[in-house]
Amino acid sequence: MTDSRHLIVKEKIIESAIKIFSKYGYSNASIRMIAEEAGVSKALIFWYFNSKDELIIEICKRALPIDVFETCLSKKLDGSSLLRCLANEYLNKYNNQLMRSILIHTLAVGDMYPEIHNKLDSLCNKMLKEVAKQVFKSDSKESFIKMRMFFGSLLCCALRPPQDISKDEYVNTIIKILYSEP
Amino acid sequence: MTDSRHLIVKEKIIESAIKIFSKYGYSNASIRMIAEEAGVSKALIFWYFNSKDELIIEICKRALPIDVFETCLSKKLDGSSLLRCLANEYLNKYNNQLMRSILIHTLAVGDMYPEIHNKLDSLCNKMLKEVAKQVFKSDSKESFIKMRMFFGSLLCCALRPPQDISKDEYVNTIIKILYSEP
Amino acid sequence: MTDSRHLIVKEKIIESAIKIFSKYGYSNASIRMIAEEAGVSKALIFWYFNSKDELIIEICKRALPIDVFETCLSKKLDGSSLLRCLANEYLNKYNNQLMRSILIHTLAVGDMYPEIHNKLDSLCNKMLKEVAKQVFKSDSKESFIKMRMFFGSLLCCALRPPQDISKDEYVNTIIKILYSEP
Amino acid sequence: MTDSRHLIVKEKIIESAIKIFSKYGYSNASIRMIAEEAGVSKALIFWYFNSKDELIIEICKRALPIDVFETCLSKKLDGSSLLRCLANEYLNKYNNQLMRSILIHTLAVGDMYPEIHNKLDSLCNKMLKEVAKQVFKSDSKESFIKMRMFFGSLLCCALRPPQDISKDEYVNTIIKILYSEP
DNA sequence: CATGAATGAGCCTTCATTCAT
DNA sequence: AATGAATGAAGGCTCATTCAT
Numbered sequence: 184m185t186d187s188r189h190l191i192v193k194e195k196i197i198e199s200a201i202k203i204f205s206k207y208g209y210s211n212a213s214i215r216m217i218a219e220e221a222g223v224s225k226a227l228i229f230w231y232f233n234s235k236d237e238l239i240i241e242i243c244k245r246a247l248p249i250d251v252f253e254t255c256l257s258k259k260l261d262g263s264s265l266l267r268c269l270a271n272e273y274l275n276k277y278n279n280q281l282m283r284s285i286l287i288h289t290l291a292v293g294d295m296y297p298e299i300h301n302k303l304d305s306l307c308n309k310m311l312k313e314v315a316k317q318v319f320k321s322d323s324k325e326s327f328i329k330m331r332m333f334f335g336s337l338l339c340c341a342l343r344p345p346q347d348i349s350k351d352e353y354v355n356t357i358i359k360i361l362y363s364e365p
Numbered sequence: 366m367t368d369s370r371h372l373i374v375k376e377k378i379i380e381s382a383i384k385i386f387s388k389y390g391y392s393n394a395s396i397r398m399i400a401e402e403a404g405v406s407k408a409l410i411f412w413y414f415n416s417k418d419e420l421i422i423e424i425c426k427r428a429l430p431i432d433v434f435e436t437c438l439s440k441k442l443d444g445s446s447l448l449r450c451l452a453n454e455y456l457n458k459y460n461n462q463l464m465r466s467i468l469i470h471t472l473a474v475g476d477m478y479p480e481i482h483n484k485l486d487s488l489c490n491k492m493l494k495e496v497a498k499q500v501f502k503s504d505s506k507e508s509f510i511k512m513r514m515f516f517g518s519l520l521c522c523a524l525r526p527p528q529d530i531s532k533d534e535y536v537n538t539i540i541k542i543l544y545s546e547p
Numbered sequence: 548m549t550d551s552r553h554l555i556v557k558e559k560i561i562e563s564a565i566k567i568f569s570k571y572g573y574s575n576a577s578i579r580m581i582a583e584e585a586g587v588s589k590a591l592i593f594w595y596f597n598s599k600d601e602l603i604i605e606i607c608k609r610a611l612p613i614d615v616f617e618t619c620l621s622k623k624l625d626g627s628s629l630l631r632c633l634a635n636e637y638l639n640k641y642n643n644q645l646m647r648s649i650l651i652h653t654l655a656v657g658d659m660y661p662e663i664h665n666k667l668d669s670l671c672n673k674m675l676k677e678v679a680k681q682v683f684k685s686d687s688k689e690s691f692i693k694m695r696m697f698f699g700s701l702l703c704c705a706l707r708p709p710q711d712i713s714k715d716e717y718v719n720t721i722i723k724i725l726y727s728e729p
Numbered sequence: 730m731t732d733s734r735h736l737i738v739k740e741k742i743i744e745s746a747i748k749i750f751s752k753y754g755y756s757n758a759s760i761r762m763i764a765e766e767a768g769v770s771k772a773l774i775f776w777y778f779n780s781k782d783e784l785i786i787e788i789c790k791r792a793l794p795i796d797v798f799e800t801c802l803s804k805k806l807d808g809s810s811l812l813r814c815l816a817n818e819y820l821n822k823y824n825n826q827l828m829r830s831i832l833i834h835t836l837a838v839g840d841m842y843p844e845i846h847n848k849l850d851s852l853c854n855k856m857l858k859e860v861a862k863q864v865f866k867s868d869s870k871e872s873f874i875k876m877r878m879f880f881g882s883l884l885c886c887a888l889r890p891p892q893d894i895s896k897d898e899y900v901n902t903i904i905k906i907l908y909s910e911p
Numbered sequence: 912c913a914t915g916a917a918t919g920a921g922c923c924t925t926c927a928t929t930c931a932t
Numbered sequence: 933a934a935t936g937a938a939t940g941a942a943g944g945c946t947c948a949t950t951c952a953t
Contacts, residue, residue, distance in 0.1 A: 307524075327527070
């Protein structure tokens with residue numbers, strides 16, 4: 184019971200942090216703003232997170248599409264089903280302005296935090312290659328480049344969602360272009 | 366004469382600003398840092414630019430690939446030559462860490478400055494559509510999505526350059542996939 | 548039984564406080580530091596001592612050489628034996644860096660706490676005079692000044708122990724100079 | 730002219746710092762208090778001194794009796810005249826509560842700043858020995874101990890000035906005891 | 912053109928203290 | 933008897949900006 188109260192407060196702070204960070208960026212946003220948004224005192228934020236940086240790192244982790252990869256890879260899919268899963272999960276995760284903004288802020292600030300830098304590297308290299316292999320049953324450079332095109336278009340979509348194209352249409356087209364079943 | 370001195374100092378400030386902003390991000394970087402890098406006083410920066418925001422906007426403009434579009438469109442190219450021109454100019458512009466960093470910081474902060482927000486919108490919609498039309502001789506949604514894939518992959522390349530693939534190979538592969546001449 | 552547990556915890560806090568206060572000074576040291584050193588929670592310190600000031604006062608009392616005076620005076624000594632007792636007890640009490648540091652911090656902060664201020668006054672005037680009378684069988688100004696020289700040299704010794712002189716040599720010399728038996 | 734304005738402001742800050750530090754101690758006193766006392770903004774204090782520590786060190790240097798030693802040694806005095814000079818200069822320097830308080834605070838905090846720690850060491854060892862040699866024409870341990878008694882009594886006098894004894898009487902008595910002309 | 916001096920606002924962080932449990 | 937959670941106040945420091953010179 185008391186433990187859940189604990190978690191509720193912490194989660195409230197995290198939610199508020201996402202809101203504020205996504206609106207103002209990590210360094211323009213201040214702990215004061217987050218505390219006000221969360222309805223707690225500044226000092227309490229330092230009780231749960233030892234420093235602003237620690238809080239930033241926590242939010243960065245949630246902002247990156249690591250879970251998207253994990254979810255789809257754990258389903259043991261392959262070929263276009265894996266692509267489709269990734270696209271759907273990805274666009275789902277970033278289907279609101281909040282997550283879209285926090286993603287780009289995270290990409291911008293990521294390299295300043297070794298922990299986040301590593302996760303980004305892993306995402307862009309190791310995981311991308313793994314997915315490429317699962318999807319195209321090949322680890323040729325072409326497969327790898329195709330995966331980059333795939334996530335490049337999804338990123339584009341997250342940064343500036345196209346207004347006159349539906350999500351499904353977008354996904355279908357991309358997959359059609361990149362994955363023509365033999 | 367004095368006018369050219371003017372320009373030299375102003376350009377030095379801009380160069381220093383790019384260096385500092387790209388390293389620390391727009392809001393972590395301070396005018397003091399830029400002044401030190403440029404070897405001038407803080408106050409002088411305010412003489413050339415009325416505020417930090419004005420300086421930021423100046424840098425943002427230089428950070429976006431607007432010139433890339435302009436250069437290639439002005440050459441009246443079409444089809445794969447236009448794609449190739451865009452890819453080369455783009456990867457050329459962002460072939461150093463300085464420009465790569467400043468680009469991502471600009472994307473992150475862009476929406477806070479109406480002027481930059483508009484440029485970004487224009488890039489991602491109007492210009493993209495124009496290019497799509499020139500390249501594919503069509504303004505179908507598919508052409509538009511292809512262009513997004515094209516720039517998505519280039520952006521990916523700017524954010525995290527792949528280590529084991531040459532620029533030429535990358536460009537050729539993308540163009541081959543997106544543009545199979547009938 | 549529980550009462551002795553009481554005392555053990557309280558004493559542990561006091562020991563930790565001496566350690567921390569002597570290292571950082573009364574106001575640079577925080578309750579958190581003391582709690583960590585003692586292995587208890589901050590709140591518990593406030594259960595035993597109602598405020599930081601109360602704890603400081605407790606430590607101040609232990610830091611001053613009041614017990615030195617009391618011990619030697621209670622022995623009903625006089626003349627040089629009393630001087631010798633005082634010197635030995637004094638140098639004994641402050642023969643480690645911990646006590647030396649806490650003494651000087653106490654002298655510095657003493658005047659801020661009326662209780663400590665009074666003790667200091669009493670030490671420097673009433674007790675000094677009493678001792679002067681016992682030692683020199685006289686309450687002339689000269690006796691009083693001699694006592695100040697006596698404690699002045701001991702204080703000097705506590706603040707900056709001389710490296711190449713043994714404690715005994717130091718004490719003997721001082722006593723010889725101040726107390727030439729007729 | 731402008732230069733003197735500069736110096737005036739800096740000196741005003743230093744004076745205010747002495748006032749505030751002597752009243753509250755180095756770490757209880759805040760930059761805000763000093764700024765208010767000096768009638769300037771907090772930020773201006775950081776313009777003249779890069780940090781609170783830098784300001785503290787500046788004040789510490791002024792608080793120690795280094796100048797007392799220098800003044801008297803430069804006069805090429807010896808024997809009791811040198812003692813008398815030192816005593817007078819010393820008691821002169823610390824003849825007001827401000828300087829008395831700042832001295833004890835400096836002794837307490839000195840060891841935290843290497844620069845001050847070294848000065849204190851130098852005062853208590855090198856300079857004391859030099860003076861001992863000049864005064865007693867000998868560098869025996871006894872001369873050294875006598876000098877410690879001398880400064881010990883002066884320090885005592887600075888910490889708790891005796892109320893019913895005049896400065897002259899005090900000085901004369903000390904010198905008579907320590908220095909009996911052959 | 913250029914700068915040093917000045918400031919108000921704000922930032923991150925820590926502190927002493929309290930209170931429910 | 934003991935603690936984790938909570939807070940208001942304050943601390944040192946930096947920042948963008950201004951202005952007299």
